[in-house]
Amino acid sequence: MLREDSVERAIQELDSAMQSHMNWTRRLFRHFLLGDAPAKDMTDPEGHNLCHFGLWLRESNPMLCSYDKPRCSQLRSSHIELHNAVRQLIEAKTAEEKKESMALFEESQTRLIDLMSHFKALMVEKRSFYDTLTGLPLRRFLEHTFVQFQRDGLRRHRKFYVALIDIDHFKNVNDQYGHSVGDDALVHFTHVLLSSFRDNEPLYRVGGEEFVHLMLVSEKETATEIIQRALDRLREQPLRLVDGTELSLTFTAGLTMVGENDDLRDALGRADSALYMGKRTGRDRVCCSESSGQSE
16 A cells, blocks of 8 residues: 555656656747757657656556556557657648647647646545555545455455554653654654554554554464564664653554454454453553454
8 A cells, every 4th residue: 555655756756747748848849939959759759758758657657557547548648649749740841731730739738738637636635545744544545445355354264353553641742742752753653563564464543643453364363463563662662852862652452353244343343442451451462352342
């Protein structure tokens, strides 16, 4: 799953590609208005692969297809058609040929700009699905991924576990050190947990100091070990403050196995009950609840 910083980088690269295309268009106009020599990427039959926009389009194809595969194909076609129209326009001899080529250029240019606007809108929308502080996906992503994991678990004969994780005494951190240190603590906490979890098993921020982790495992003990390992690593890696002191963090986690007929609300409800039990018994621990709702 893409993180917020990946989406932001994709937007910046899209803007840069679009700017390079507009610069290319200006150079084209200078050729016709001032007699500047046309660049190779305007006259070569493979010009669409030579220009900066074309290079970006080729490299970004998998990412763009992940947003909208049909429109990605349309964008590639529009770019090729635009270069063909420009080459025909440069080679045109008669006024009629120039008129036809110019119409093709304007049509493909408009379509390309519209498609790029479409992709940017999709990226901006996806960016709103992420927490700007930690870069983690927010709860609005969770429902869809939950169903995916449920299906994958059945298909691969793996057990699907959900962990609800809450930073211990986080309010005290904000009260004692201020919200700036609190933000640093959240970022530090996120980095430690992400380094403990597998890349294909996402971590979500679902509240101020509450997080959800999804995982597919062969047995309950493995799920418990994964969360316990993250807790141990967090204990071993305190946050170093600007004055040289260290701020130790721990968390309490409620863990539950997801049944075939469970929905997200069912799973989070049981995980929350297990989390509550962990807090009542001292915090800084992992407490597991089976899909039957019986805690242990």
